[in-house]
Amino acid sequence: MHEVSIAMGMIDELTRIARENNARKVITVKLKIGKMSGIVIDSLQFAFDAAKLEYPLLNSTAIFIEEVPLIYECNNCKNTFKTDDIYFPSCPGCKSYNLKILSGEELHIENLEVEV
Amino acid sequence: MCDVCGCGHHHDSKSPSTSHDHPPFAKGGQGGIIGETRIIDVNESLLKSNESAAISNRAHFDEKGIFSVNIISSPGSGKTTLLEKTIEALKNDINIGVLEGDIETDLDAERIRKKGIPAVQLTTGGACHLESSLVHKGFHELEHQLNGKKLDILFIENVGNLVCPSFFNLGEHIRVVLVSVPEGPDKPLKYPKAFKTSHVFIITKSDLVPYFDFDIEKVKKDALSINPFLNIFVISAKTGEGLKEWFDFIKKQKHD
Ligand SMILES: Nc1nc2c(ncn2[C@@H]2O[C@H](COP(=O)(O)OP(=O)(O)OP(=O)(O)O)[C@@H](O)[C@H]2O)c(=O)[nH]1
Ligand SMILES: [Mg+2]
Numbered sequence A: 001m002h003e004v005s006i007a008m009g010m011i012d013e014l015t016r017i018a019r020e021n022n023a024r025k026v027i028t029v030k031l032k033i034g035k036m037s038g039i040v041i042d043s044l045q046f047a048f049d050a051a052k053l054e055y056p057l058l059n060s061t062a063i064f065i066e067e068v069p070l071i072y073e074c075n076n077c078k079n080t081f082k083t084d085d086i087y088f089p090s091c092p093g094c095k096s097y098n099l100k101i102l103s104g105e106e107l108h109i110e111n112l113e114v115e116v
Numbered sequence B: 001m002c003d004v005c006g007c008g009h010h011h012d013s014k015s016p017s018t019s020h021d022h023p024p025f026a027k028g029g030q031g032g033i034i035g036e037t038r039i040i041d042v043n044e045s046l047l048k049s050n051e052s053a054a055i056s057n058r059a060h061f062d063e064k065g066i067f068s069v070n071i072i073s074s075p076g077s078g079k080t081t082l083l084e085k086t087i088e089a090l091k092n093d094i095n096i097g098v099l100e101g102d103i104e105t106d107l108d109a110e111r112i113r114k115k116g117i118p119a120v121q122l123t124t125g126g127a128c129h130l131e132s133s134l135v136h137k138g139f140h141e142l143e144h145q146l147n148g149k150k151l152d153i154l155f156i157e158n159v160g161n162l163v164c165p166s167f168f169n170l171g172e173h174i175r176v177v178l179v180s181v182p183e184g185p186d187k188p189l190k191y192p193k194a195f196k197t198s199h200v201f202i203i204t205k206s207d208l209v210p211y212f213d214f215d216i217e218k219v220k221k222d223a224l225s226i227n228p229f230l231n232i233f234v235i236s237a238k239t240g241e242g243l244k245e246w247f248d249f250i251k252k253q254k255h256d
């Protein structure tokens, strides 16, 4: 359950950012989470919603999570493709396993909407 | 005390103060918006607070010329046993210190101290992995115990868990992942992140191969398909197989 720790770290970060910007409260947070980030989105959401109640700046914050698809570029034929195979993806064009990951590992806070 | 981090700052970073300059919110209903709203672009990692503390840990280690090793595995794969063997073999040549991560108890730190090596127990009180801020605290405590004596190698034994620790960089120079033969040969494929983020992979309890379906060559191949840069050792603390190679590897890492 690293999601709980990640939610707590996120609360620290959001608190810091909100204070630096003299925000009265954080209304929404947008996250980008890659399909291969290793995060269970529901667990993160649950952990955040349970923990936020103790923080006046965050107690009504809603998080919006964009799940980023897993996209590879084939190093052999330069084909770009999307896949759900997180273990052994291969290029649908030339079957090569020699791939470069373009997206899907994200674990990012994109932006916050705050009340100032 | 500590010039690198200015101490006191990170040590309490996990408990943001609740006092602030603003009036209380959410008095009525759903905490309706009173002032203006604005979007702040952030674009930073969700793990940033841990990453920043990891960077300061690394600065501490480098400043003191210490090579640091983060050891991760499932519970019971043989992390503490490997440390005991390593200490027995190397303690006359290199100065070793240990941080022992566990959810509860200081049994593992006690095992290390019995070998005549300074050890600090880090109890996470529930969390199934170590984080940088706790390691930072433990490192200063260890320095206190050392009383000016220099360390060459710092081993950090993580909490037994093959998932969570791979998300939390502790500032270590290398990460070592262990899988013991009884756990089965599917671990690299099932827990790819642990292998992707490690530098060394050790297959432990090789003396048990005759009793389990564990094809060592296949497991090595699977691990390398996830991370072709892995340095792989096959060891048994019982028979001593492979330990010499591991000791030589550790001796080579000593700075200077
Ligand atoms: N047969 C055999 N048993 C081993 C070997 N290494 C360790 N063990 C046994 O495995 C058990 C667990 O070993 P530990 O070293 O405590 O494992 P650990 O990874 O530190 O465990 P946690 O800290 O609880 O996660 C002990 O009973 C050890 O004696 C080995 O090479 N061969
Ligand atoms: Mg142990």
Ligand SMILES: [Zn+2]
Pocket (backbone or CB within 6 Å): A001, A002, A003, B128, B163, B164
């Ligand atoms: Zn976890």
Ligand SMILES: [Zn+2]
Pocket (backbone or CB within 6 Å): A074, A075, A076, A077, A078, A079, A091, A092, A093, A094, A095, A096
């Ligand atoms: Zn291709």
Ligand SMILES: [Zn+2]
Pocket (backbone or CB within 6 Å): B002, B004, B005, B006, B007, B060, B136, B140
């Ligand atoms: Zn410090």
Ligand SMILES: [Zn+2]
Pocket (backbone or CB within 6 Å): B002, B005, B006, B007, B008, B140
């Ligand atoms: Zn300090």
